[in-house]
Structures are given as structure tokens and as C-alpha cells.
Amino acid sequence: MSAAPLYIVATPIGNLQDITLRALELLASVDIVAAEDTRRSRVLLGHHGIERALLALHEHNEESQSPLLVERMKGGESVALVSDAGTPLLSDPGYRLVSLAVKAGIEVIAVPGASALTAALSVSGLPTDRFGFEGFLPAKRAARGKRLQSLADETRTLVFYESSHRIERCLSDMSLAFGADRPAAVCRELTKQFETVLRGPLADLHLAVASDPNQRRGEFVIVVGGAKASADANLARAVELARALLDDVGASRAARIAATIHAAPRREIYRQLLGPD
Numbered sequence: 001m002s003a004a005p006l007y008i009v010a011t012p013i014g015n016l017q018d019i020t021l022r023a024l025e026l027l028a029s030v031d032i033v034a035a036e037d038t039r040r041s042r043v044l045l046g047h048h049g050i051e052r053a054l055l056a057l058h059e060h061n062e063e064s065q066s067p068l069l070v071e072r073m074k075g076g077e078s079v080a081l082v083s084d085a086g087t088p089l090l091s092d093p094g095y096r097l098v099s100l101a102v103k104a105g106i107e108v109i110a111v112p113g114a115s116a117l118t119a120a121l122s123v124s125g126l127p128t129d130r131f132g133f134e135g136f137l138p139a140k141r142a143a144r145g146k147r148l149q150s151l152a153d154e155t156r157t158l159v160f161y162e163s164s165h166r167i168e169r170c171l172s173d174m175s176l177a178f179g180a181d182r183p184a185a186v187c188r189e190l191t192k193q194f195e196t197v198l199r200g201p202l203a204d205l206h207l208a209v210a211s212d213p214n215q216r217r218g219e220f221v222i223v224v225g226g227a228k229a230s231a232d233a234n235l236a237r238a239v240e241l242a243r244a245l246l247d248d249v250g251a252s253r254a255a256r257i258a259a260t261i262h263a264a265p266r267r268e269i270y271r272q273l274l275g276p277d
Contacts, residue, residue, distance in 0.1 A: 003073050003075075003104070003106045004031070004076050004078035004106075005073070005079075005106065005107040005108070006078075006079050006081065006098065006106055006108045007026055007030065007079065007081065007110075007111050008088050008089070008098070008108065008109070008110050009023050009027060009080045009082050009088070009111040010086060010087040010088070010111060010112055010114050011023070011041075011082050011085060012044065012086075012113075012114050013085045013086045013115070013116045013191055014085070014189065014190060014195070015191040015192065016043075016044060016048075018191055019048070020112075026080060027045065027048075027052060027080055027082075028052065029078075030052065030079060030080040031053070031077040031079070032052075032053055032054075032055055032069070032072065032077055032078070033045070033052045033053065033055070034056075034069060034079055034081045035054050035057065035082050036057065036058050036083045036088075037084050038055075040084050041054055041082055041084075042054060057069070057093060058093050059093050062093045063096060065097075066097040067100060069097060070097070070100045070104050073104075074104060074106070080111075081097060081098075085114075085116070086114050086115045086116050086117075087114070087115045090115065090133070090135075091135040116161070116187075116190055116221050117159055117221070119187070119190050119191070119221075120185070120190060120221035121157070121223060123197050124157075124197075124199070124223035125185060125199050126157050126183060126184075126185060126223055126225045130155075130226075131156050131158065131159055132151075132154060132157070132159070133159045134160050135161055136160070136162065136163075137170060141169065144170070144173055148173055148174060148176075148177035148178065151178075152177050152178055153227050154226055155226040155228070155229045155233070156226045157223060157226050158224045158226065159221065159222070159223050160222045160224070161219075161220070162220040162221075163220070164216055164218060164219070164220070165216075167186075167209055167215075167216055168206070168210050171186070171206035171209055171210075171222070172206050174206075174222070178224060179202070180202060180203035181201045181203070182201065182202050182225055182227075183201060183202075183224075183225040184199070184222060184223060184224045184225060185197060185198065185199045185222070186205050186208075186215075186220060186221075186222055187221040188215065188220050189217075189219060190221065194214075194217075196215065231264075234262045234263055235262075235264045235265070235268060235269070237262050237264075238261070238262035238269050239269055239272045241254075241257070241262065242254040242257070242258035242272075245257060245258070251270060252270065254269075255267075
């Protein structure tokens with residue numbers, strides 16, 4: 001018997017209507033729905049009139065349950081993996097199951113949909129062409145501060161998840177590590193009844209959250225603008241690009257293109273192209 005697929009199914013992050021038609025059809029047809037929290041998944045399925053066998057797969061049992069699910073798929077039973085909300089594996093369980101399924105030659109199929117990560121980026125008002133996802137920061141303040149300091153010079157937009165009981169302290173630590181004026185957005189309860197998006201410098205956002213208890217309730221995604229690239233960093237990237245273009249367009253044109261893209265001095269790029277590698 002051929003192995004049945006493993007489907008990675010995105011579910012709503014709040015509003016229960018935010019689910020694709022394909023996801024609903026698939027959830028109604030698979031043999032097993034592996035859910036991070038069967039109670040929450042049962043509410044979602046019931047809302048859409050779906051009855052299916054639910055099996056708990058969470059961080060505490062994933063290591064023991066994953067091999068059993070792989071054997072069931074090898075025996076022909078199809079499995080849909082869902083998390084509490086959004087796309088599985090993004091700060092949620094599922095990696096062990098997917099890894100074992102891939103190693104067993106089982107087809108793994110994405111059924112895309114809602115994601116708090118992409119939802120927050122889309123409304124943040126910050127650059128989205130390059131970003132880094134950091135998930136949840138360490139719970140202990142010293143470790144959190146160390147992690148943030150290591151990211152202080154990152155030029156990409158950064159995305160973090162945070163809980164209600166740490167949001168105020170987290171914003172304070174971000175303001176210290178990244179600078180009070182660094183632009184950011186605090187996205188709270190996305191797609192839910194009390195959704196709010198606060199935008200502004202980190203210091204202002206910390207003050208807004210600290211002064212309003214309502215802004216410390218719910219689930220949070222924090223989007224932080226990247227650090228401004230230094231002139232040296234821009235030049236290094238420009239030279240790297242120019243060297244990649246050198247064989248195709250020649251030194252002069254390569255320097256001109258790289259200077260335009262990275263806002264770096266063309267003559268210095270050209271000089272480094274002609275100098276020792």
C-alpha cells in the first residue's frame with residue numbers, strides 16, 4: 001500500500017472565517033487531524049460543520065507521537081497537521097513529524113493560509129522586502145537583552161512574537177538595545193475583536209503599552225525596523241555585487257550598477273575592483 005500524504009494546514013489566527021476552501025475540504029476528508037490543542041481545533045472544525053478524529057500533537061508528546069503517525073501514514077492513513085492558530089511549525093510544534101515523514105519518503109504538502117508573521121508585516125508600515133523572523137525571545141531578561149544586542153545592527157526588518165505578561169518589559173529592552181527612536185509596530189490580537197496596531201518609535205510604543213492595561217492583553221507580534229546600514233557596509237555589499245557582475249559587463253559598468261543599487265561611491269568601488277581581491 002502506498003503511503004498517504006502529510007498535509008500542513010494553516011488555520012485562522014483569530015477570525016474563524018479566515019480559512020481557505022481547500023483547507024476546509026481537506027480537513028473534512030483526511031483520516032486524522034493532528035492538533036496542537038484538540039479543544040481549540042474541535043471548536044474550529046465544529047464551526048465549519050466538520051467531524052474528524054483528532055489526535056494531540058504538541059511539544060510534550062511530539063517526539064513519541066511522530067513515529068506512530070508516520071507508521072499510520074505508511075499504512076495508508078492521511079494526516080493533516082494543524083497548530084492552535086496560523087501556519088504550523090512557525091513557533092509551533094511539527095518539525096519532528098515533518099522531518100520523520102520526509103525521511104520515510106512520505107509526501108508532505110503545504111495547504112497555506114493565515115500566518116500572524118505575514119499579517120503583522122503587511123500592516124506594520126515597515127519595509128518587507130527583507131526581514132528576519134526571531135519568534136519568541138528568551139523569557140529571562142538577561143538572556144533576552146543579550147539576544148537583542150546581537151540583533152542591534154541587523155539591517156533587515158525583524159519580527160518577534162511575545163506574550164501578554166512580557167510585552168511591556170520586552171519593549172523596554174528593545175528600546176535600550178535598538179535605540180528609543182527605532183521605528184516599530186506592535187500588533188495585538190490580529191483578526192480578533194480587539195485588534196490594535198500601534199506604530200511609532202520604540203520608546204513611544206513602550207509608553208503606550210505601559211500606560212494602558214488593555215494594550216497588555218492578548219497575543220502580540222512586534223515588528224521592528226532594521227538598523228541603518230553604515231557606509232562601510234554599503235560599500236562592502238556594492239563591491240561584492242560589482243565583482244559578481246565584472247565578467248559580464250566590465251569594471252566600469254559593474255561599478256556604476258553597484259553604486260546605484262547600494263548608494264556607495266562609484267570611484268571607490270571601481271578602485272577596489274582593479275586592486276587585489
